[in-house]
Amino acid sequence: MKVKYFAWVRERIGKEEETIEPPADVRTVGDLIDWLARRDESYAYAFETPLVIRAAIDHAHVRPDATISGAREIAFFPPMTGG
Template identity: 85%
Template sequence: MKVKYFAWVRERIGKSEETVEPPPEVRTVDDLIGWLAKRGETYAYAFETPKVIRAAIDHAHVRPDAMIAGAREIAFFPPMTGG
């Protein structure tokens, strides 16, 4: 699946997107965040406070407990404010 990173998540990881193949036990967005955070220092820094990270699966905003099976694209971004 393709994973995209936006705003300071992208800046901390150092890339805007990548293709990953998480193991079968990674079933939810929350699981994916935990798995990504273990991939190295930059990922750990980007996901150090997972509760503030927002996610979208195939362009639809989802909750952390959303299942990722069948997802083509998952995007991670910080909270947005309107103005």
């Protein structure tokens, strides 16, 4: 699946997107965040406060308990503000 990173999540990881194949036990967005955070220091830094990270699966906003099975694209971004 393709994973995209936006705003300071992208800046902390150092890449805009990547294609990954998480292990079978990674079933939800929350599991994916945990798995990514264990990859290296940059991911750990980007996901150090997982409760503030927002996610979208195939362009639809989802909660951390959303299943990632069948997802083509998952995006991670910080909370948005407007003005």
